Amino acid sequence: MVAVLLRLKVTLILNGFRRSVWQTIGFVLAALYALSVVVMVAAASVGLSFLPDDEARAWQVVCGSLVVLGWWLLPLLAYGLDATLDPRRFQQYAIPRRELLIGLALAGLAGVPGIATLLSGLATGLTWWDAPLALLGALVGAVLGVAVCAVGSRMLAAVVAPLLDWRRFREVAVVVVVVPIIMLAPLLGQVLDDVSGVDDWLPGVADVLAWTPLGAPWSIAGDIAGGSWLLALARIALTLATLALMLLVWGAALARTLERPPSRGPVAQAHGYGWFDRLPATGAGAIAARCLTYWQRDPRYAGSIAFVPFIPVPFIVFGGLEGNESLLWLGPIIAYIMGFAISADLAYDYTAFWLHVVSGVRGAADRAGRVIALLVVALPLVTLLAVGGVWAVGDWGTLPAVLGASLGVLLVSAGASSVLSATYLYPVQKPGEGLFAQPQGGTTAILIGQTLGIVVVAVLSAPTLVVFAVSLATGATWAAILTAVVGLVSGAVALVVGIRKGGAVIDRRGPDLLQRMAAWS
């Protein structure tokens, strides 16, 4: 049965190639990238062999721990769970649980990240090329460590799975999980900066980690090299015990998932027509009302801007508050991000877009409605952050320039998004999939789309931003007013043109866009 599951996974990967050339290209790129990582790890491991044994061990423990932590958390936070082998799909087959567990864990490793991790782990043995017993220990540690990675990530996924079924949870998960981590990053940078040298804290951290499941397997080789056989045995025992415990928890969680029907949590209610009462009953008005309802209720929208309030954090951490002129650029930066938030709006609708196609609603009304909804959300936020930046710097003379540049960029960005979302469609999370699902074959497309968007917005905002920079440099009133004028005028023009062009694309190719989305798996 383990072999069957492994073969299934390989077949799924191979069939992915048949689906689209891009998937094959993405796979090849990922494989090349992974290969370069393995080579770098191997080279670094050889380099470590020239350090004293305990320092080499400390590096391996800390880096190994980070890799394990990544395996455990990244699928939940960033990449989404690999749904190709969702245990629930095996529900109706009578597969013994033990075989299902081992099969799923191994199948989770079959793929570029799993193989790269295993090869990198084995490559760490190169550090101990002159000590055969330690080398053996490194190989054992690598296998155990990779097992901890695979089993741990699957276990966490299974434990969290019932929560993910609960829609309301998914909607707050952004705030609860993602936001603190984003906040942590700049603070961590600060902490690392404060510590004068890596050598001071690395051994201490490594000693602690080596007694946790994260670091234990990576310490075995170093312990053997240092002659501490008992310690090495203790790490092996700790790792094996962790693996056994994780398998138990995973098995129990899986049993619960498989035996209980998914619960959707409490049924959501909303009284009356909400935004539909507040906006005019025209095509654009109705679409704006619908989009605003989605901004409120669909976690994908909230997720796309959840990090915006935290963008000032690194500015403040690294530059302080008073007299930190970089804060004046906050407005335009956030304006760009907000405007770009609707660059995948059509893809977010997914096949529900048929209602627009079948109604014969004008493409321009479709574009305008989405922009109106965005502006209702973005105008207060961008204005607030722009004024906040000026307030922090304390130079109120710059206010017209900052506001003008921010609003200008916002309008340009919204106009560019209006065209982009109709012309460059790429798979996104489907409605209701929440934040943890990974759209198939989407990562490369997202990167291309965002690069395209940045270039277009940068070119169209260039006049505004040049005048803005001049205004900040000179502090002249005429420059500040000119920034406001150029920003608002160029923004308004870009927005109108964007809505027209994007609308024309929708009018011409609406049914084709719908079928493109319907073809996404």
Added chain:
Amino acid sequence: MSTSDAPRPPSGPVPAPHVQPPTTDSPLDPAAALSLRNLSKSFGDKLAVGSVNLDIPSGSFYGIVGPNGAGKTTMLSMATGLLRPDLGRVSVHGVDVWREPDAAKRQLGVLPDGLRLFDRLTGAQLIAYAGELRGLDRETVRARTHDLLAALGLADAADTLVVDYSAGMTKKVALASALVHAPRVIVLDEPFESVDPVSAAGIRDLLTDFVASGGTVVVSSHVMDLVQRMCSHVAVIARGVLLASGTVEAVRAGESLEDRFVELVGGRQATEGLSWLRSS
């Protein structure tokens, strides 16, 4: 057209079927509710619909039957402006769907199969949204939304998000969105799938009333019994090709529609081979 002489399924008087079915060369029939000529579509090298010629008379209750994968959804999507045909033309009451989409779409109410809804809206919001997209004014939309919710038994669920609806309720709210602008022709793809018998009867009554008042209904289904009881006309389609069309009486030719269908599509599969499946 008055109510009395409108076709009434299953046994009422039905207009005479086209004696000569339309061919690829015959012009679009402006008198027909839906007129399909040489309608074709392939996906890659797989032919989904091959040169379908069909006139759906105004005031008929038209069933489209065929096995799974026969091309029913593809054909109806092309007829309603959701899927661009490779070849061929479609008209709704004489208006070409792909050349004058706006005028054609105004006359069409569509319930597609397998496409999502804006399910983060409440039931009432979704119907109102469909109405406002169609350009109706606010008072009309609100009044009709209220009526539709009541008629389809969704009044209690008006304030519940559609994502929390059962499959049957979802079909019903989609049907309501297809009806809100009072179309002349309603095209429904598998409207009775996963709908409970009570709701199905309600939907059937609503559609029968609509036909009785002069409208045209096109439904696809693979439940022959339902089509035989409900529809005045039927078209049989398999492997993308139209095999028979006309009044239900004419197509079934004295047999039950199901037997006739199996015969047309290619005969019953032999099932003697599975001796090991017998339990005794």
